Amino acid sequence: LTRERYSVRRLPFSVVSEDDLAALERIVPGGVITDPEELEAPNVDWLRTVRGSSKVLLRPRTSQEVAHILRYCHERNLAVSPQGGNTGMVGGSTPVFDEIIVSTALMNQIVSFHNVSGVLVCQAGCVLEELSRYVEERGFVMPLDLGAKGSCHIGGNVATNAGGLRFLRYGSLRGTVLGLEVVLAEGTILNCLTSLRKDNTGYDLKQLFIGSEGTLGVITAVSILCPPKPSAVNVAFLGCPGFAEVLQTFCTCRGMLGEILSAFEFMDAECVKLVGRHLRLACPVQESPFYVLIETSGSGAGHDAEKLSGFLEQVLGSGLVTDGTLAADQRRAKMLWALRERITEALSRDGYVYKYDLSLPLDRLYDLVSDLRARLGLHAKHVVGYGHLGDGNLHLNVTAEAFSPSLLGTLEPYVYEWVARQRGSVSAEHGLGFKKKDVLGYSKPPEALQLMQQLKALLDPKGILNPYKTLPTRT
Ligand code: FAD
Ligand code: MLT
Ligand code: ZN
Incomplete structure (x- = not known):
């Protein structure tokens, strides 16, 4: 389904062998999942619009295990798809072909919480709602909140630079995340897990991984500043x-x-x-x-x-x-x-959802919704607009009984060209993942794209980390 709809070709990575499974079992004892039934859900995205065919899911518990996994996969040229709560909206968290899924589900320990500074340090697989509960009991709140809080992981939030419902007050994760621990493609643990508010010693490397959607490294731990709970x-x-x-x-x-x-x-x-x-x-x-x-x-x-x-x-x-x-x-x-x-949930029950997450100038924010409603007429079931108005972020969604290439053809590139004319963003907060990777050029100049490709090649020379995601397919 995914392959045909998006005409994507598998890159020449190795295929997981019995020997690989045995080696991985030694790295994460008891954490190698190959049961097809258990692999069903992690191969499909939340919106049920893309499907991979991974035969292996790994559940490490520690950063060291993640490091061993990546060192092994790098050596063997095996592709990897990092996965948190699998609530992403752009098909970034599911494999496209047979990539190994590395899940943070068991990396759910809180490392420390400082009740004066409000700095929380935790593993990447902690569920956002559980972190909220934990800090609220101590008189603080998480600086972010989103409808997916019951399932999304803090590592996934950081990897997508999620915006959400508190952005207006507490700003971007680029400000509230103080430090990260990341495992690089070839297995090095990069420990930048500082709890300092101010630290201008050299380049701010953590920023590279915030919003990198699993393409530059696997985030294993997060240090985040929690504001006091409003009374x-x-x-x-x-x-x-x-x-x-x-x-x-x-x-x-x-x-x-x-x-x-x-x-x-x-x-x-x-x-x-x-x-x-x-x-x-x-x-x-x-x-x-x-x-x-x-x-x-x-x-x-x-x-x-x-x-x-x-x-x-x-x-x-x-x-x-x-x-x-x-x-x-x-x-x-x-x-x-x-x-x-x-x-979001209501829309997904309405049919197939064409989802656009746009930044636009406030005075034009709703024009595109009205325009499309008229343009699509009876071809769409519903054309709706909602979102984080205070942040200039429109969620434009179109529903139909089923996926249709002709409806897609009416929507794209029309929507992206419209947004580019307003100098808006074709992804305000969801990222690019698999489904939007080829539209990055509508919001960034060719020089920026080239530098992004160079950074990817530097950090992940074999391209094993979340291939087919975020950066446009090279032609
Ligand atoms: P996943 O979906 O598992 O992964 C998302 C991406 O991050 C993938 O590319 C994956 O490879 C990568 N990734 C995951 N974990 C790691 C890791 N540890 N290291 C490196 N890469 C990793 N988003 C918003 O921005 N604002 C919203 O308001 C919002 N509301 C939502 C409401 C609903 C009901 C739903 C279903 C989704 C919503 N989202 C929203 C989208 C989604 O919840 C966010 O993108 C969230 O941050 C994803 O977290 P996750 O743990 O589910 O990540
Ligand atoms: C939201 O704000 O509700 C989320 O970003 C999810 C969506 O866009 O549907
Ligand atoms: Zn949103």
């Missing part, structure tokens, strides 16, 4: 009559809630219909063309509530918002968040 959190869900009003609401919100604003998400009416239809989540406000979810996080409940009510009075009074609701307790806040976080 007052409020969530509001509002309906807006048009996209211009969504933008005006955002401006007003930044002006009036500035320092306590921690999320500003938006979704269109189609999204809310889909979460209603497929997940039975009811819309808590009057039906509107657009909805926004605003979260504030601060340290003074009274102060925050007062500010928020001033803001709501202003936007309701001026007609920017036509209806709204405020979460009175945590349970209600979770319900409101679910309407936004579970759009």
Whole structure:
């Protein structure tokens, strides 16, 4: 399926032999999985759009084991596909052919947590939600949060430079990750696992691996700065009559809630219909063309509530918002968040999903959705727009009964050319993985692509790490 749809050819790596299996069993005793049933799920991506045919999955527990695995695979010219929670959106975490899957599932130990600085050091396979729980019990929060928190691993988050729902407040992992331990392609352990906030000694090598999607090394441990847990959190869900009003609401919100604003998400009416239809989540406000979810996080409940009510009075009074609701307790806040976080799940139940994750100038952010809706007409089931408006990040998704080359042909390269004309990004936060690797050129100049190829050749001369991913196929 994957091979034909994307016309990709296997590179001349070795094929895993019985001797290899025996050698790998000595490296990770009990951690070599070859049962076809167990290999079914890790060969397929979360969206069920790509499928590999790996015959081996490895579950190391330590960085040393990962180092031994890579040293062996490098020597034998065996290709490897690193995998965390397998929640990636661009087909980066599943093998394309018979690459060996190296899973971080058993690398789930917390190494240390400092309760003054908030620095957490842990293995790469820790599940984000478990880390959140751990630091929240100690008065801190993880600087990132995403709908996939229950399954994604912190190593996968770093490897994709995941953005998510707290980006607006705490910024990119490029700022909050303080250090990394990475195993390089030929098996060297690169220990840059510092906990320092400031460290200008030479090039910042960890940045190379943040967002490198498993193509430059396997991340084995992460040191990350956790901010203090805000004592007052409020969530509001509002309906807006048009996209211009969504933008005006955002401006007003930044002006009036500035320092306590921690999320500003938006979704269109189609999204809310889909979460209603497929997940039975009811819309808590009057039906509107657009909805926004605003979260504030601060340290003074009274102060925050007062500010928020001033803001709501202003936007309701001026007609920017036509209806709204405020979460009175945590349970209600979770319900409101679910309407936004579970759009991805609702879409995947709607049919085949063509997924675009774009950075665009705010004033043009929704134009592409309206344009495509008109352009596709009845060829698509749904054309929806949602995303991290506060970060200029649109998720444009199109659903159809099944994959169709002609629908794909209508969408691409049209979408990418449209984004390039706006000088936007063809991948704001999901990365390029397997499905988007050939569109990198829409957002980066040829000189940047060449330097990326050179860095790849330097760090992984045999190209065994996640081949067919991130960088365009060389022709
Ligand atoms: P995987 O999917 O297993 O892998 C992703 C990539 O990283 C692959 O290329 C893989 O080879 C590589 N990789 C994994 N672990 C390592 C490692 N230890 N070392 C080196 N390379 C590695 N993404 C966002 O940015 N923002 C969101 O808001 C968001 N929301 C989501 C909501 C849902 C419901 C879902 C299903 C996905 C969402 N995603 C989002 C996408 C996805 O969750 C993120 O990309 C996440 O960071 C992937 O983590 P993972 O552990 O599942 O990685
Ligand atoms: C989100 O913001 O919900 C995620 O990035 C997943 C998606 O794009 O569907
Ligand atoms: Zn997102």
